[in-house]
Amino acid sequence: MAVEFVKQDYTGKIREVTIGAGDKAVKVGGANSYPFYLFEGALPNPPRIAWEVWDAETDQWPEACKEPFADVLTDPPAWAKKLVEKHGAEMIALKLVSIDPNGKNADAKSAVETVKKVLAAVSVPVLVFGVNSVEKDAEVLRQVAEACEGRNLVLGPVQEQNHKALGAGAIGFKHTVLASTPIDVNLAKQLNTLLGNLGVKEDKLLMDPTTGGLGYGIEYTYSVMERDRMAALVQQDEKMQQPLVCNLAPEVWKTKEAKLSAQDDPKMGEAKTRGITLEAMTATLLLLAGADVLVMRHPEAVAKIKTLIKELSA
């Protein structure tokens, strides 16, 4: 007797969101089944990787991360260009670390200059990240939005406390919003609702569920992302049908386990392999939970994940 496979009955679909402008623009989302369930649905746009570029404080990176970019670490445009030309990056995640009020506290003007230079150097989509400071991000990213009209940047993290300022800036200058909430499915829905009420269109909205690195509570993120996708795909929750962006690189590489040198703790093994493995494993988990965009750092971790995405999408 033939076995009849049970199939999930999907009633919803993840929306497609286009990031960037021109012929390098990238479409993300669009799945109508759980992640990589190709036996149940279609995955028109496999997950993408956005490569990190920092505008400051890369001296604090672990050696393994500095090494591939040693020549460009203090030169964001050159770095972005190298990522595209040498590493085939399809997206750049520009982190405006310099604006951190607890760090260099650079002003909006210099941040805008940095973004413009990076945009001049590459034509791939750029995600511009603030530093999770409600006021400073609102001030800086608004000006970035205004100065870069036409490039359809992704601006984030947009939080409930600054969603009006940043949402309005994104609407006015036609950028995409990255709505960020602290690992909570209900708060994620609420922020999407508020941004919708403000007038942010569904095809201009991405979600950042917030993640930890492997070993640092990633199981919570995993569960929340699972719930996000269930709400979107089988519960017809229209507010939750936005693509997910996981900003994992800084979380992985700031952990003790990724940073510790082999001399400091020989039983932990060689540092570079360890860090790359941690980044790749974190990314794997997030892919399986439903990530549409992964923000990553190390070329070897990215290579592993690209292979995985290819195999899972085939």
Next chain:
Amino acid sequence: MLTIAENINVMSKPIGPAMKARDKKPIQELAVHESEQGVDYLDLNIGPARKDGPELMTWLVQTVQEVSKVPCSLDTTNADAIAAGLKVHQGKALINSVTLQPDRMQKVLPLAKEFETDIIGVLWGQEGMPRDENERAVHAVNLMMAANELGVPNERLWVDPIVSPVSVEINQVKACITFMQTLQDLVPGCKSTVGLSNISNGAPDELRHWLNKTYAIMLMRYGCYSAIVDAFDEDLLALAKGGKKEVIALVHKVMDGAAVDPKSLNPELLKYYRTAKVLVGETLYSASWLEG
């Protein structure tokens, strides 16, 4: 469903300061007001009351009973304070509450026997909050055995499954409903109660009553005997007394997964409908849940 008014509470202003100052007036005003609303018990929550529990509870019971004939629910973790309150209480009081910690059961359950009162048994285990309906079932049975052994029959036991906020974990919201359906098989003849307002903790203040009322309907369907409630939510009190049949029928339909056309509903019913959808776990909760 019986109602226990939650408003006389040490955490609230101006009641907390009035308790501290032994100022009768605000407390008596509130007690009169609550009683006029037609509630069945007045909860007197004095918190842990480590310092002067017995004296405060004695004073509070007498203060309230000077102006109200509605029996009191003596709400504190201080067993001596409960005993002191029971000594002066006229009529049949309610003990609120005992949990499953052995020392608590040893101290508080005998009071229910001694004073022949009913007692709320909160299913808070030695490891804290129960994680699902199964842990609640185990706790309920253990509580029953301990109570029976100490001379408290099932009929005097009001089992409280512990309601937790919908904004925290929908599975816990569902677990209480499932548990309520099996309670009479587990503890035959027992009564039950819930801290109803917990369901809406964390929701915008002005919208909390929608969650409270809808969840009350869901619990009542499975025989929930009583609830600790906001005595000023008149819709809720009407529901508890069996009113608002149309609303109740609608919420039952949502619980049964029956087709309802939201467009056919008036604005009030639509709010119940959307709230019920959230509480059965079909719609994901957010603070804007009433907007659909």
